[in-house]
Amino acid sequence: MRWGPQRVAPDRWCFRLWAPGAESVSLLVEDRAPVAMPVVGDGWYAIEAPAGPGTRYRFALADGREVPDPASRAQSGGVHGWSVVTETARPAPMAWAGRPWEDTVIMEVHVGALGGFAGVEAELERLARIGVTAIELMPIAAFSGSRGWGYDGVLPFAPLEAYGTPGELVHLIDRAHALGLMVLLDVVYNHFGPDGNYLGLYAPRFFHSEIDTPWGGAVAVDEPAVADFFCENARMWIEHYGFDGLRLDAVHAIGNPGFLDTLAQRVRAALPPERHVHLVLENEANDAARLCAGLYDAQWNDDFHNTLHVLLTGERESYYADFAQETTERLARSLAEGFVYQGEPTRNGVGAPRGTPSAHLPPSAFVNFLQNHDQIGNRAFGERLTTLVAPEPLRAAMALLLLSPQIPLLFMGEESGSRTPFLFFTDFHDELAEAVREGRRREFSGFADFADEAARTAIPDPNAQATFIASQPRPGPDADAWEDFVRGLLSLRFEHVVPRLAGTVSLGARVVAAGAVEARWRLGDASILTIAINFGDGPASFVGAPGQPIFASGSPREPASITVWRQDP
Structure with a gap:
């Protein structure tokens, strides 16, 4: 691996930085004088220095600015603070080889809302008893502040300090494996967050400034050093920490299917053949080709969710408008073929075509869900289906989800009938906090319920700590009945469906x-x-x-x- 510090002797590490736009780079180790780093080719700077686990360091640019290592394995003092030399490699190979994809029943969780890595670990036994076989962590890479969804990370190799130490993350994964649970991780390779991303200062080639995205210039995954950055990140989580797979967020925003194939190939080539590792995509483009070559196991199927949501709630605004007509036919198509949109135009026939044919794919190529972080949290008040739908149809929908041959995903609290919201929350400050707050309110201006400004101001402030606290899941009033119901359905799934799913x-x-x-x-x-x-x-x-x-x-x-x-x- 080229990115991040590497041990070269018991008390000596090599520090590297790809900075093709920098005039010079110096290594700063805490309590030592800065040392100029030699250029070693193609924009790379590297130097060996005495160090050990716990050593704090960062890099100084020619103009005096000090920046963290973009491949820091841990941070001290947040994303603007010191990077920390951290030994992430496991001392010995894992005995755990994983579970087949057909076994998978996913519980998506937000680590912060459950109390950090230790809080998630405390939930594992209960989830295993219910019948869950995999937990999926929303992104844990370091972002600005101590609370947020994680999709605005800026240091992809460093677990967020507020969640716990790298050692605590390893302990969580080992405990999950001991209970027969897989652990999947949501990773974001399509953009960086708005606060703490210094790459543009010294590596402008990391981005295509001429290709505009909602987050600025597109990530230049066609640049070899950039491709290495993300491929090495994926390998680190799987090889060093022991994750059983990754869910790649919003890959349609990457716009480079060749990179996606390369990443999967490199990850799988680095693993022993007996190891079960699962790679899943979120892709609005409904690109079935990415699921045909044996590289990616499945894709999150928003089409299933959106169709069922219209049937259950009658909501038809925003993106639900694409599923408001012939909704029953769309549910039938999703159950039989996976994607609803397989090349048809959106927006009731007047929008751009979306998707490719998917009927040839196995049902296990689709991850279905009634709720997830997006579908709850992107609502103005973060309502769960327990507050929107009567119990009888909701239980029928849960049975459909858990007994169909597609791979089911639940969202934390769903198994216990939680009625607490899951809101959009961040931890920004000053002008950025105001921009996020106003952007959130502006996002709902096209909805009839939020047409006037007074209604929009009632939307919870993403930066308020109260918004985060309100999003911590609590069991519903009939939690025992819900857990028994879900446990019974999953027992039937593992008796009648899972052994025959392949x-x-x-x-x-x-x-x-x-x-x-x-x-x-x-x-x-x-x-x-x-x-x-x-x-x-x-x-x-x-x-x-x-x-x-x-x-x-x-x-x-x-x-x-x-x-x-x-x-x-």
Whole structure:
């Protein structure tokens, strides 16, 4: 690895910085005089110096500005403070080899809202008892302040100080593995946050200034040193910390599928063949090609969520407008083929085409969810479905999520019927805090409920500590009933679906009535899985399947009902 400090002797480390735009670079080690770093080729500066774990250092530019190491493995004093020499490599290979992708039931969590790495670790036994097999951490890379969603990180190699130490993160992962749980990590490779990103000062080639994005110039992943930066970051989390996989945030904003393929190839080539490591994409482009070459396991399927959300809530504004017409047909297509949009124009036929054909992909190539951090937190008041939808249809939707052959994802608190919001929160100050606050309110100006300024000012301030505290999940009033319900569904999933998921193919889905769909799949052992779901206002006549259903909630012909059959070959 070229980025970040590397041990070269027991008490000596090599420090490197790619700074092709800098006139000079000096190494600053705390309590020592600065030392000029020689140029070693292609914009790289490097020097060996006495150091050990815990040594604090940073770099000085020709104009006197002092900057952290962009590949710092830990920080002291925040993203503007000192970088810390940290030994992240494991002393010995892990005995844990992971779990097959077909086993996966994901619980997405925000580390800060649960009390840091130690707080997440305290939840593991309970989640394992419910039937969760993987926890997914929202981004943990260092960002400005001590609270935030994590998608504005600026030091991708350094776990946020407020969450705990690198050693505590390793302990969390080891404890999860001991309980049979995988640990996945959300990583952001498409942009940096607005506070604490110094790369442009000394490495302007890190960005394409001529390609505009919402966060400034596009990240130049076609530059070899930049590609190395992110590939080495991915490898560090998996090889050194022991993560079982990564979810790559918003890769449509990278705009370079070749880089995505290279990253996956390099990660997988570095791992022993027996190790199960899973790579998942978030990609608004619905690019099925990225899921066909054996490099990426799956993609988050917003289409499934958006379609079901319209059926459950009746909401049709903003991006839900793309799912407001022929909604039942769209649910059927999502269950049968994955993506709803497979090249069709958005905005009811007048927008840009979106997506590529996906019917050839296995159901396990799609991560489905009823809620996640985006779909709750991007609401003005962060409401969960427990406050928007009646219990009966919500339970039917949960059964559909957990018994369908797609990979299910839950959001922290969903398993216990939490009614606490999950709001958008940050920890910025001064002008940046005001810009974020006003930007958040402006984001909802196109919604009818927030057409006037007075309504928009009621939206919680992202920078207020109270907003963060309100977002910490608490069990709902019927938490025990919800956990029993989810545990029972996951028990059925692992009895009837998971052992047969490899090799599953869709047999199609049909619209039975408004809001009612019947879907069928041939599982890997040739048994047939049939699901009849009715979110409509009236009865529906399903064909069903012979024999006793493995799960039923309500009459299969009535609203807010679901029936699931598995028929042996």
